Amino acid sequence: MPPLRSYIDPFQDVPSGFDSTFNPYLEKVKEDAKASVPRVLYGPYLRGKKSHWLDWFHHSRSMLPTAQGKLIVEIGSHDGAVMCSLAAKSPHHCFVGLDITLKRVHKAAMLAKEQGLANVAFAYANARAMSHLFAAEEIHSILIFFPDPWQKKMRQRKHRLLDASFCKVLYGLLQPKGSLWFKTDAQEYFLSSDDLFKKVGFITETHNKNLSGDCISTFEKRFRAQNKKIFQQHYQKL
Numbered sequence: 001m002p003p004l005r006s007y008i009d010p011f012q013d014v015p016s017g018f019d020s021t022f023n024p025y026l027e028k029v030k031e032d033a034k035a036s037v038p039r040v041l042y043g044p045y046l047r048g049k050k051s052h053w054l055d056w057f058h059h060s061r062s063m064l065p066t067a068q069g070k071l072i073v074e075i076g077s078h079d080g081a082v083m084c085s086l087a088a089k090s091p092h093h094c095f096v097g098l099d100i101t102l103k104r105v106h107k108a109a110m111l112a113k114e115q116g117l118a119n120v121a122f123a124y125a126n127a128r129a130m131s132h133l134f135a136a137e138e139i140h141s142i143l144i145f146f147p148d149p150w151q152k153k154m155r156q157r158k159h160r161l162l163d164a165s166f167c168k169v170l171y172g173l174l175q176p177k178g179s180l181w182f183k184t185d186a187q188e189y190f191l192s193s194d195d196l197f198k199k200v201g202f203i204t205e206t207h208n209k210n211l212s213g214d215c216i217s218t219f220e221k222r223f224r225a226q227n228k229k230i231f232q233q234h235y236q237k238l
């Protein structure tokens with residue numbers, strides 16, 4: 001498990017670098033975290049979830065219809081559109097969206113609240129700390145749609161989320177036969193990530209056996225409206 005560096009530590013109470021005078025969403029997220037729906041997690045509320053996500057969804061706060069569900073995680077859940085649409089379609093599965101922006105976590109949570117969804121949670125957390133939040137083989141499906149491509153200059157590429165060690169972490173967190181769905185508008189990022197995913201052991205799939213239908217995110221809508229080409233691939237863990 002990669003070490004937890006302070007700048008990505010999801011368990012910190014008040015995220016470092018934030019002042020609620022300048023970022024009013026810190027208080028909003030803290031308030032959200034006390035309510036039963038939407039389900040919002042940050043800092044201390046993320047402790048103890050590792051290995052217990054499905055139990056938390058099923059036994060804490062509001063009960064879900066069955067304990068047979070699968071755990072599906074989106075990295076960079078933004079406005080929550082993808083997680084909420086999937087959660088509404090699959091009420092027996094449990095969905096967790098991770099984002100590093102308080103405003104987005106709050107807005108996504110408001111969308112879940114409007115739709116009365118108890119099977120989706122949004123967490124203020126850096127995906128780089130995922131192995132501290134989820135246990136090995138705990139996740140059934142991971143979605144990564146349009147991560148920041150950092151492509152304007154070569155030297156920016158070191159900021160990309162998808163590198164060899166992170167792809168290895170993702171592989172380890174997925175259950176056998178678990179799936180990963182990656183979309184981007186950046187062809188070079190797509191090709192280099194495809195190479196990394198295959199190197200850690202993923203095989204490619206023509207469709208996602210674990211999730212029904214397509215999921216069009218807000219960025220995808222924006223890129224489609226600009227007639228940009230979208231690159232996507234489904235991967236499966238053996």
Ligand SMILES: C[S@@+](CC[C@H](N)C(=O)[O-])C[C@H]1O[C@@H](n2cnc3c(N)ncnc32)[C@H](O)[C@@H]1O
Pocket residue numbers: 075076077078079098099100101104125126127128144145146147148161217218219220
């Ligand atoms: C380009 S947007 C794409 C949003 C959404 N997936 C979509 O397709 O519409 C990237 C999102 O990832 C989030 N993000 C960036 N780095 C992240 C990280 N390390 N962990 C979690 N979320 C991250 C950003 O805050 C932003 O909401």
